Amino acid sequence: MIWSDELTSYDLSVVQPGHPMRGERCKMGSDAVAEIEGVDILPPRYAFKEELAFFHKMDYIEAVERGEAGDVDTPIAKALFDPARLSVGATLRAVEAVLKDGYKIAVNICGGWHHAFEDRARGFCVFNDVAIGARYAQKLGAKRIFIIDWDEHHGDGTQRAFYEDDDVFTLSIHQHPATQYPYVSGYEDENHATNLNIPIIPGRSETEIIREVIPTLSLKIRPFKPDLIIVQMGVDGHKEDPMSSIDLGDRFYEEISKVVARCAKNLGVGVVLLGGGGFNFPKTAELWKMIVKTFMEKM
Numbered sequence: 001m002i003w004s005d006e007l008t009s010y011d012l013s014v015v016q017p018g019h020p021m022r023g024e025r026c027k028m029g030s031d032a033v034a035e036i037e038g039v040d041i042l043p044p045r046y047a048f049k050e051e052l053a054f055f056h057k058m059d060y061i062e063a064v065e066r067g068e069a070g071d072v073d074t075p076i077a078k079a080l081f082d083p084a085r086l087s088v089g090a091t092l093r094a095v096e097a098v099l100k101d102g103y104k105i106a107v108n109i110c111g112g113w114h115h116a117f118e119d120r121a122r123g124f125c126v127f128n129d130v131a132i133g134a135r136y137a138q139k140l141g142a143k144r145i146f147i148i149d150w151d152e153h154h155g156d157g158t159q160r161a162f163y164e165d166d167d168v169f170t171l172s173i174h175q176h177p178a179t180q181y182p183y184v185s186g187y188e189d190e191n192h193a194t195n196l197n198i199p200i201i202p203g204r205s206e207t208e209i210i211r212e213v214i215p216t217l218s219l220k221i222r223p224f225k226p227d228l229i230i231v232q233m234g235v236d237g238h239k240e241d242p243m244s245s246i247d248l249g250d251r252f253y254e255e256i257s258k259v260v261a262r263c264a265k266n267l268g269v270g271v272v273l274l275g276g277g278g279f280n281f282p283k284t285a286e287l288w289k290m291i292v293k294t295f296m297e298k299m
């Protein structure tokens with residue numbers, strides 16, 4: 001796991017008091033993951049502006065540096081630039097841990113910022129470390145990347161980053177966007193050979209969702225033959241999360257972790273796990289720990 005307490009400075013409540021994206025959520029998550037036997041803790045590094053530019057426009061990066069960008073959900077101040085690029089650097093370090101240092105699994109709890117666009121902060125996300133991480137992995141030689149995003153919300157920034165790129169598969173499972181942020185994307189009619197949205201309509205049972213979703217994953221992951229799998233492991237779809245209107249329980253996250261881990265093992269590729277959403281802090285920490293443990297046991 002990539003962690004240092006400096007990552008708790010990615011905290012939007014510093015700019016907007018009461019904001020749910022607070023440093024303590026990642027601290028609780030990393031404390032929980034650190035309890036798993038056999039987990040090494042590696043320090044993060046800062047992402048350079050040139051690395052942020054793997055996805056973002058330099059004008060936008062420099063606006064964040066001046067504290068000028070931001071939207072209604074994502075307040076930005078000058079003081080957030082370094083924390084935001086540290087959280088991206090933690091993802092880059094996780095990619096290095098798998099592709100250079102030989103770890104099978106690497107985790108950045110303080111990552112998974114899938115809503116950020118190339119020129120805009122959106123949905124609590126300043127820089128899109130999922131997209132930047134995938135581009136970085138390609139530069140390190142992992143040509144084909146499979147990104148699976150099971151956060152409650154559609155991975156819209158990530159889909160946008162790779163929509164025209166056949167070497168990166170983007171798969172997002174999320175609450176149906178007719179009833180959930182980002183509302184304007186995440187529908188099935190956006191699907192093509194390397195982009196798959198699986199929107200979940202509220203009211204369906206966890207068992208039904210597991211039966212429908214889980215078998216699809218190996219059917220998509222295996223034939224794509226990725227060199228690396230990146231998971232945005234947001235748990236804000238859990239029924240105990242204040243953001244959720246779908247009825248996911250612990251079992252969904254366990255089953256999906258098992259199947260993705262098995263695919264990675266069979267393909268002989270590593271996995272980078274990125275935190276994403278989760279706003280019932282103690283439950284989020286418990287679920288992230290269970291997910292990481294499941295990957296470690298199955299790979």
Ligand SMILES: [Zn+2]
Nearest residue numbers: 151152153277
């Ligand atoms: Zn989310």
